[in-house]
Amino acid sequence: MKAPHTRVAVVGAGVMGRYHASVYTALPSASLVAMVDPDPDARTYAAAQYGCDVFESVDAMLGAVDVEAASVAAPTSLHHRIATQMLEAGIHILVEKPVATEVGQARELAALSRLRGKVMQVGHITRFYRAVQLLKREVTRPYLIEARRLTPNTRIKDVGVILDLMIHDIDIVLGLVKAPVADVCVAGHALNGSRHEDVAAAQITFTDGCIARFLASRVAPDAERSLVVAEANQTFRLDFAREPHTEIAIYRPQPSAGNGNHVHVDRHVVFEDNPLRKELEHFLARIRNAAPPIGTLEDDLRSLTLATDLLARLAGSRAVVGDGAT
Ligand SMILES: NC(=O)c1ccc[n+]([C@@H]2O[C@H](COP(=O)([O-])OP(=O)(O)OC[C@H]3O[C@@H](n4cnc5c(N)ncnc54)[C@H](O)[C@@H]3O)[C@@H](O)[C@H]2O)c1
Known part of the structure; x- marks a missing residue:
């Protein structure tokens, strides 16, 4: 049976965000609907390359498009703030590694993902x-x-x-x-x-x-x-x-x-x-409850x-x- 489409966004259209966007664009189970980046050049590139909507902030995106899941590939120091905002909005997230700069922040995010019943996966690609x-x-x-x-x-x-x-x-x-x-x-x-x-x-x-x-x-x-x-x-x-x-x-x-x-x-x-493709396919499968996690939030916390x-x-x-x- 064909897997249902997941409407995904990528927050951060730099080096890693573009890799994520390229993979999502090629995956039959995902539909890349938006990218977010405060840098106008990054937005221009993303719109031309991936044909998705682009926004200068998460707030602007949340008010404009329906997103079920997102990769957070902004600078690490922003992960906690952006990931919190996405989980609060009911969006499953894949946060690039490291999940946050402090263990307390990572624990907060893990608790919030459980509270909201949303997948949080950390981009430990290895x-x-x-x-x-x-x-x-x-x-x-x-x-x-x-x-x-x-x-x-x-x-x-x-x-x-x-x-x-x-x-x-x-x-x-x-x-x-x-x-x-x-x-x-x-x-x-x-x-x-x-x-x-x-x-x-x-x-x-x-x-x-x-x-x-x-x-x-x-x-x-x-x-x-x-x-x-x-x-x-x-x-x-x-x-x-x-x-x-x-x-x-x-x-x-x-x-x-x-x-x-x-x-x-x-x-x-x-x-x-392509380990990144496998990582993102796993993220989408977890959203559909089709796969147990490869690496748990406890594993992420231990590494951090x-x-x-x-x-x-x-x-x-x-x-x-x-x-x-x-
Ligand atoms: N898994 C891996 O192997 C791997 C490899 C490289 C980077 N990373 C991780 O990916 C993350 C991004 O790294 P990168 O190399 O792509 O950095 P980068 O500097 O190339 O890209 C970051 C992008 O985020 C944008 N940005 C800044 N503030 C933002 C905000 N508030 N909202 C949205 N976007 C914002 C920047 O304008 C930039 O385009 C980091 O956490 C890094 O550790 C992981």
């Missing part, structure tokens, strides 16, 4: 990567995880690199390690007068002994997105920077007839097949809590050093 889903199936008890997410892109200014980039890897790691966090340490720095950290390194120790190390930078000369997950009998190395593929190498010790161990390496190339804990420690830390690039 949950829709096949390679990440493979890790969740295969990894049982990691003892070491190393995540590197580096880019030369400083477009996002309203939050630092922990909420902007590292939170992706925090969310992956918390999807793999079920033990509580025992200890964290963090260092980082801001460059060229930036109000927020542009580079951050963190180490999380879990109560089961697993150590997760993170490096995130938006001032790196070259892009890198990689993940290593080691457990007793196998190690996974993922390279996410080969879009639309993820390269995976799995190392397993092989006892040899002679002395010592050989390492057997399995190499896989996984076609990721750890990220903001790192930020608080970084603010109080002496390990913030001067200019440089990583």
Whole structure:
């Protein structure tokens, strides 16, 4: 049976909002009716590109069109205000990650979505990567995880690199390690007068002994997105920077007839097949009660809590050093 159409809007017509709009336009189960952006150039582009109505504010949109669901892809510092307004108006929302800048705000939104009976999904797109889903199936008890997410892109200014980039890897790691966090340490720095950290390194120790190390930078000369997950009998190395593929190498010790161990390496190339499309299809399916959530609001809160804990420690830390690039 054909899925019913959902009338959707996208709030924020910047880089991410345009990706959302392109996907919604191509989905048979959605109809993109509106985009909101205070920037007139962004509105002109959106109207021409997607043929939808455009508005300079959420208020203007709510008074003019009937919208059932919306992606919130405005700057992170505005998520709480805009998401509150949308939920109050009875609209299901997909809020880009991170859901908010503070855990208290995220809790308020989660409570409001429950109160209003509306779906709130957070745009943790890595949950829709096949390679990440493979890790969740295969990894049982990691003892070491190393995540590197580096880019030369400083477009996002309203939050630092922990909420902007590292939170992706925090969310992956918390999807793999079920033990509580025992200890964290963090260092980082801001460059060229930036109000927020542009580079951050963190180490999380879990109560089961697993150590997760993170490096995130938006001032790196070259892009890198990689993940290593080691457990007793196998190690996974993922390279996410080969879009639309993820390269995976799995190392397993092989006892040899002679002395010592050989390492057997399995190499896989996984076609990721547009994770954003899968994320938005999942959002629409949840609105129709056709799918249980992939990742709950509790999972979102856990990731944000750890990220903001790192930020608080970084603010109080002496390990913030001067200019440089990583
Ligand atoms: N899931 C991912 O992989 C991913 C990747 C990039 C960005 N993001 C997230 O998406 C969000 C947007 O990031 P971006 O890269 O598109 O930023 P961007 O700066 O390219 O776009 C933000 C847009 O929001 C508009 N805007 C500002 N105030 C607004 C308001 N009050 N109402 C509506 N729109 C408003 C801006 O004019 C701009 O066009 C951020 O929260 C970011 O963390 C997620």
